[in-house]
Amino acid sequence: MKDEKVYILGGYQTDFARNWSRENKHIAAMMREAYQGSLEATDIKPSDIDTALIGNFAGELYCKQGHLGAFFIDFDPSFAGIPTTRFEAACASSAVAAMAAMAYIKAGMYDLVCLVGVEQMKTVDPAKGGEFLGAAAFFEKEADGIEFPFPKLFGKLGDEYDKRYGLKDEHLAHISAINYANARNNPNAQTREWFMNFDHALNEGKYNTCIEGKIKIADCSQVTDGAVCMYLASEKYAKKYAKQKGISLSDIPGILGWGHTTAKIEFASKVADSAESQYVLPVTRKAITDAYSRAGIKDCWQLDAIETHDCFTTSEYMAIDHFGLTKPGQSWKAIEDGTITMDGKLPINPSGGLIGCGHPVGATGARQLLDAYKQVTGTAGDYQVEGASKVATLNIGGTATTNVCFIVGK
Amino acid sequence: MAERIKTVAVLGSGGTVGSLTGGLCAQQGLDVYFLSRTKASAERGLNRAVKQARSEVIANNITCGDYDTMLAEALGKADLIIESVAEDIQIKQQVYEMIDAHRRDDAIIGTTTSSLPLDSLPVGRSESFKKRFMSTHFYNPPGKMLACEIASTCDTDKSVYNFVKTFLEKKLRRVVIPTKAVAGFAGNRIAFLLFNRITSLAAEYGVEMMDYLIGPYTGRLMPPLATLDLVGLDIHRAIIDSLNENTNDEMHHSLVLPDYINSMIDKNMLGNKTRDNGGFYKKLPSGKFVYLDPETCDYIPAISPHVAFVEKAKYQIHMGMYREAFETILTAHSKEAEIVKDILCVYIAYSYGRIGEVAELEDGIEGIDKVMSYGFNWASPSHIVEMLGGRDCAMQLLDKNGFQIPAGLMDISNEKMATGYGKHFLAR
Numbered sequence: 001m002k003d004e005k006v007y008i009l010g011g012y013q014t015d016f017a018r019n020w021s022r023e024n025k026h027i028a029a030m031m032r033e034a035y036q037g038s039l040e041a042t043d044i045k046p047s048d049i050d051t052a053l054i055g056n057f058a059g060e061l062y063c064k065q066g067h068l069g070a071f072f073i074d075f076d077p078s079f080a081g082i083p084t085t086r087f088e089a090a091c092a093s094s095a096v097a098a099m100a101a102m103a104y105i106k107a108g109m110y111d112l113v114c115l116v117g118v119e120q121m122k123t124v125d126p127a128k129g130g131e132f133l134g135a136a137a138f139f140e141k142e143a144d145g146i147e148f149p150f151p152k153l154f155g156k157l158g159d160e161y162d163k164r165y166g167l168k169d170e171h172l173a174h175i176s177a178i179n180y181a182n183a184r185n186n187p188n189a190q191t192r193e194w195f196m197n198f199d200h201a202l203n204e205g206k207y208n209t210c211i212e213g214k215i216k217i218a219d220c221s222q223v224t225d226g227a228v229c230m231y232l233a234s235e236k237y238a239k240k241y242a243k244q245k246g247i248s249l250s251d252i253p254g255i256l257g258w259g260h261t262t263a264k265i266e267f268a269s270k271v272a273d274s275a276e277s278q279y280v281l282p283v284t285r286k287a288i289t290d291a292y293s294r295a296g297i298k299d300c301w302q303l304d305a306i307e308t309h310d311c312f313t314t315s316e317y318m319a320i321d322h323f324g325l326t327k328p329g330q331s332w333k334a335i336e337d338g339t340i341t342m343d344g345k346l347p348i349n350p351s352g353g354l355i356g357c358g359h360p361v362g363a364t365g366a367r368q369l370l371d372a373y374k375q376v377t378g379t380a381g382d383y384q385v386e387g388a389s390k391v392a393t394l395n396i397g398g399t400a401t402t403n404v405c406f407i408v409g410k
Numbered sequence: 411m412a413e414r415i416k417t418v419a420v421l422g423s424g425g426t427v428g429s430l431t432g433g434l435c436a437q438q439g440l441d442v443y444f445l446s447r448t449k450a451s452a453e454r455g456l457n458r459a460v461k462q463a464r465s466e467v468i469a470n471n472i473t474c475g476d477y478d479t480m481l482a483e484a485l486g487k488a489d490l491i492i493e494s495v496a497e498d499i500q501i502k503q504q505v506y507e508m509i510d511a512h513r514r515d516d517a518i519i520g521t522t523t524s525s526l527p528l529d530s531l532p533v534g535r536s537e538s539f540k541k542r543f544m545s546t547h548f549y550n551p552p553g554k555m556l557a558c559e560i561a562s563t564c565d566t567d568k569s570v571y572n573f574v575k576t577f578l579e580k581k582l583r584r585v586v587i588p589t590k591a592v593a594g595f596a597g598n599r600i601a602f603l604l605f606n607r608i609t610s611l612a613a614e615y616g617v618e619m620m621d622y623l624i625g626p627y628t629g630r631l632m633p634p635l636a637t638l639d640l641v642g643l644d645i646h647r648a649i650i651d652s653l654n655e656n657t658n659d660e661m662h663h664s665l666v667l668p669d670y671i672n673s674m675i676d677k678n679m680l681g682n683k684t685r686d687n688g689g690f691y692k693k694l695p696s697g698k699f700v701y702l703d704p705e706t707c708d709y710i711p712a713i714s715p716h717v718a719f720v721e722k723a724k725y726q727i728h729m730g731m732y733r734e735a736f737e738t739i740l741t742a743h744s745k746e747a748e749i750v751k752d753i754l755c756v757y758i759a760y761s762y763g764r765i766g767e768v769a770e771l772e773d774g775i776e777g778i779d780k781v782m783s784y785g786f787n788w789a790s791p792s793h794i795v796e797m798l799g800g801r802d803c804a805m806q807l808l809d810k811n812g813f814q815i816p817a818g819l820m821d822i823s824n825e826k827m828a829t830g831y832g833k834h835f836l837a838r
Contacts, residue, residue, distance in 0.1 A: 015833065024837035029730030033832050184583070193556070193583065195437045195463040199470075207464040 006102045007238035007409065008373045009044065011230025012367075016190040016358035019122050020225040027063045027120045027145070028071035034116060034229035035075050043245065044231055046076040050110035052084040053101050054118040055094025055346045056362035059086075061132040062123045090136035091311060092397030094118065094228070095365025095404035099260055101232045109235035117366030118227040129223055133361070138266045148211055151220055153267050153399050154312035155213035160271055160280055161317065162214070165329030169214060173202035174311035174335045176218045176355055179336040180311060182342060183352025185382035190224050192357030219313040221353075226360035228367045250410060251375045256390070257295025257407040259287035267399040276304075278328035285322045287403035288394065295407035297390070300324045303346060303407070304388035305375055307368040309396045310353040319394055320348070342385070349385040350375065365395035365404060372408035377408075391397030412571040415518070415581070419488035420445040421495055421505055423478075424451030426458065427522050428494030431548045435458025435490075436471040438581050442476045443484035452476065479507070485512035490577075492546070494522040497648065502531055510539050518570060520546035524598055525652045528591035529563045540565035544574060547595060548584070549785040557785030558584035559595040560758040585784040587777040589769050593656035594649060596768040597781035600761050602649045607664045607756055608634045609671055611749060617690045618701040622715040623746055624753050626836035627724045627735065629789030629797070637786075639689035641679030644675055659767070659816060660749035661760055670704040677707065717746045721798070728837035735835070736797040740807070754794060755811045757806055758819065765818035775818060787836035792822075796831070800824045 014034050020027075031054070039046065052072040060066045069084030087097035094117030101113040121129055128150075134143025134151050143149035161167040180196035181363045183189035184276035200208060201218040208216050233241065235249075242249045263270050263283035271282060292299070300306070301324045308323070311317035325339060325346060334340050340348040351357045351371045354364060372391040374380040385391075390409035396402065420432035423444035436442045436459060444459075446452040452474035468508055475484065485491065491513060491571035495505050509519060515538050517569065521531060524547040532543045544562045549555035558578050562571045577582040583689060589595040594602065612620045612635060621633035630637075638646050654665040674680070674689070679702075681689030690702050691732040692709050700709035726735035739750055761778050769777040779790035789797070795804040808815050 022836070023833065024724075024728055025730065025832075026728055029728065029832070032730035193553070195465050195468065197439075197467065199467045200465045203467065205466045207466065272526050 004108075004380065005105050005235055006105050006253045007233045007235065007252050008369065009231040009238070009252065010038075010042045010373055010377070011034065011228060011242055011370050012041045013188050013228045013367055013370055014226050015188050016224050016226040016227060016360065017192065020120050021122045027059055027065055027068065027118060029070065030076070030120060030225065030227040031071055031116055031229070032075055032117050033117070034227035035072070035114070038114075038172060038229035039232065041150070042113070042231060043242070047078040048112050049079070049082065049083055049114045050112050050228040050235070051104065052079075052114040052116060053097040054084065054086040055088075055097035055366060056086055056359050057088060057090055057093045057119060057183045058135060058361075059120075061135070062129070063120050068118065072114075089402040090253050090397030090402050091309070091361040092243070092365055092395045093362040094367075095369075095393075095395035095406075096260070096397075096402065098232065098365060098369055098406070099404060100203035102255060104233045105232060108234075111234040113232045114229065115232055115366055115369075116227065117360075117363035119362040120225050121223045121360060122225050122379055124225065126223060135359075141266060150285050151211040151215045151312065152213075152316045155211070156271075157266060157280070157312075157318060157399070158214040158314040161314070161329070167214065167317070168332065169202060170330045171335045172214060172219055172317060173198050175310065175313040175316045176201040177358035178341055179316075179349055179353045181356075182350055182383060183356025186351050186357055187381070189352045190222060190226075191254055191352065191355055191356050207361040214314065221311050221355045221359035224358035224360040226358055226362050226363045228366070228370050230366060230370050230373070253373055253408055254410045255406050256409045257291040257293070257297065259290030259403070259405040260292070261287040261290070261403045263401050263403070265398060265401050270399065270401075279322060280398045281318060281322065284318070284394075284400045284403045285397065287405045288323055288392075291392065291405035291407050295390075295409075297407060300346060300392070303392050305347045305350055305385045305391045306353060306394070307371050307391065308353065308394045309361060309364070309368075310355050311396075312347060313355070315396065315400070316348065316353065318400070323392065323394070342383075350380065350385050352383075365393070367396055368393035369406060369408065372406065376409050414517075415440065415489040415569070415577055417441045417443070417487045418490045418492060419445060419484040420492045421445050421509070422493060423455040423474075423823050424448075424492055425455070427548060427552075429455030429458045429523065430462050430494065430552050431492055431494065431552065433468060433494065434582055436468040437463050440471065441459070441487075443480065443488065443698070444472055445477055445480060445484055449474055451475045462551065464586060469546075472504075481508065483620050483638050485509060485517070486514065488513070488517055492522065493519065496730045497523060497525060499526050499531065502526070503533070506532060506535055506539070507756050510535050513539070517542065518574060519543045520574065522546065522548055524595045525557060525593060525649055527593070527656065528561055532563065532565070534761050535665055541567040542570050544571055545591070546574065546578065549597070555785055555787070556583065556585045556699060557587060557597065557781050559587045559589045559781060559785075560599060561589045561591045561595060563591060585780050587781045588773065589770070589777065592705070592768055593652050595781075596764065597785045598649055599653060599657065599784050600615055600757075600764065600778065602646065602653060603661060603664050603760060604757055605638055605646065606650055606667065606755065608753065609638070610664075610668050612690075613668050613670060613704040615749065616701070617704065618711070618713055619715050621690075623720065623750050625720075626838040627720070628726050628750065628754070629834045631787035631834075631836065633752055635690040639691055641681065642683050643671060643689060645679045646676055647671065656712055658765065661718055661756070664756075668704070670707060673707050674702070679707070687787065717744070719744070724837045727835050730832065732832055732835050733797060733799075740798065740805075746747055751811060754798070755808050755813045758794055759808055759813040762816035762819040763814075765816070767830050775822070783834065787834070789831060793831045793834065795819070795822070
């Protein structure tokens with residue numbers, strides 16, 4: 001396989017505040033709207049698209065609809081007969097679709113790949129949705145008969161940090177408040193008009209009930225409907241595109257490095273396996289260091305921002321030391337000294353992340369990649385990190401079972 | 411003078427608009443006094459504000475009290491005074507007299523009215539009151555509706571007005587629409603004329619049929635007559651009366667209230683606020699709805715309309731094919747299709763016809779677009795034009811249906827607009 005650079009040409013994110021079930025829309029409508037928005041955002045001609053890859057976790061469960069790639073064919077007459085495929089890796093579904101897109105391009109099979117991430121989750125009540133999400137864990141052992149299994153599993157991640165290094169509720173509350181604050185600058189963020197501050201996040205109450213352990217409602221990403229459609233391209237197509245847009249090839253960012261690892265599915269097994277490691281989730285750490293290595297990056301301080309997978313505040317707490325902002329177990333230092341805020345040394349989740357921007361699970365990996373693209377092209381609007389040139393993403397599926405890290409830059 | 415707002419006093423905080431607007435201020439970290447005739451009423455407003463924020467911690471920023479015991483303290487500290495008392499000019503003027511006696515010279519006063527003649531409200535007040543008085547018309551509920559119209563009187567100091575506009579945009583995160591001080595401003599002027607036209611058509615075609623034909627698939631979150639039940643028919647009549655009295659334009663004839671609406675109000679059938687009596691809709695104990703028969707003012711069972719072009723358009727919207735859905739409407743030929751086209755024409759013609767009248771001419775359709783989207787959850791007039799196929803297609807439709815083509819529509823570009831309007835078209 002050639003070590004060809006894979007370029008990102010931009011795309012479109014739907015407004016994650018929308019409730020597509022209330023609008024009585026089919027999941028294909030969400031894909032179609034994201035696709036149409038992506039054409040307007042990029043000026044790509046439909047007939048240039050060689051293939052479409054769809055990241056989606058559980059269309060069969062939430063919408064009774066699988067085989068989502070087939071719906072793409074309806075979007076334009078020129079798509080008749082093009083290959084489309086749906087990819088699934090729980091909350092990392094569209095990141096693994098992006099991995100496949102890279103592989104196709106590097107292998108020389110396709111020049112322009114349309115990457116769609118999509119999830120419609122508000123079709124069912126929260127308890128039923130919680131049960132569906134349990135399929136991302138070892139369902140029989142970790143989710144069957146358990147109400148809201150995932151907050152509980154990520155509560156255990158907090159418990160493990162607490163046991164090994166100590167963990168204060170205040171630090172998790174800061175993570176929540178920062179993500180909500182960042183989301184207020186993002187016009188597509190689910191929570192941009194919601195109220196949140198540190199006091200609310202810290203204190204248990206009628207509107208911030210405790211789910212288990214250290215996890216309260218404010219520590220959780222919320223049920224979200226959303227889709228992202230974006231484009232990955234070979235150098236050959238990127239050159240043509242640059243000419244069409246009147247820009248230079250060097251103006252178009254690409255994926256500079258990647259890491260993709262899979263851990264054992266059961267959370268207890270992950271913890272048991274990491275007993276001798278400084279890192280609570282060493283397999284996740286490996287995805288990050290692999291990406292650094294492939295991008296030729298020494299450490300996190302060569303990055304300008306990170307879009308990480310804060311499905312819960314504990315997962316962002318984990319990401320802080322796993323990205324290397326602090327020594328293992330000392331993530332609290334980067335929270336206390338302001339490193340991760342918008343004006344800090346290395347902002348985390350300028351978009352608001354999963355807690356603030358939203359977490360339509362199958363769309364999140366693509367959303368992170370698109371936000372990284374926006375940052376390095378200076379098009380992130382009010383959540384732009386000034387002068388960003390290299391941005392990392394971390395998308396995890398299950399309890400950090402599938403881990404995908406990308407470094408995006410020019 | 412360097413303006414700043416750290417403390418807000420809300421007069422009329424027992425009401426929905428006052429309490430939720432005050433709550434919005436508290437959410438942004440401002441210190442807010444909730445004032446009402448009784449402390450208990452202010453506290454009910456506080457509970458509403460807490461519910462809007464979904465957080466008890468905002469109560470830490472709110473102090474509740476009645477006018478007798480807390481007005482002087484609150485107005486001594488308030489940088490911004492929001493008046494949201496009853497929509498009655500005499501009551502408001504009495505409240506302004508009270509405010510003028512206690513307020514600081516540098517306090518700003520905003521009223522939440524959009525219907526009463528703004529220039530006559532501060533009559534008799536001090537010069538500094540008049541300079542620092544304007545309308546800040548928050549849409550309800552402000553937690554969900556981001557629109558806020560802002561209008562000055564002939565005495566309002568321009569720099570104070572600009573400061574408040576920025577405060578509303580940046581601090582309270584409002585979508586601010588500068589309007590002229592004309593009755594109904596931009597939003598109510600357009601929406602309520604349309605509502606009234608639909609109530610007239612309901613007399614002929616029925617309530618259920620009109621809400622079916624002009625339902626969410628035509629670009630609105632709720633059907634129009636269901637929306638009026640939510641607003642309250644007494645409020646509807648007050649707005650129509652005010653528009654009838656204070657405006658004069660090419661569609662003024664549409665501002666006559668149908669007789670059956672007056673009968674409904676006489677019988678206290680006001681909508682959701684008189685659930686037992688009903689409104690256009692009435693919910694039975696079984697959970698089913700019956701619909702008003704305008705001829706008898708009694709209720710009749712559902713007829714569950716099914717019109718082929720409507721069902722087809724809804725399915726196309728269900729699949730995200732928005733422009734195709736409007737093509738279905740445009741190419742349909744039936745009595746029902748003509749009603750839908752007529753209402754779309756009224757919306758476009760009346761909205762574009764108000765350019766330069768409800769806001770400054772150079773603002774074009776922008777403010778009207780914003781207030782219809784963020785104040786009513788309707789697709790904006792510009793989006794409807796786009797859905798119809800662009801300016802030229804919209805002009806053809808108006809012409810074919812006997813509407814005068816507004817100059818403001820002729821002036822716009824015929825280019826396609828960006829995606830993102832799908833949220834206003836529901837497959838319902």
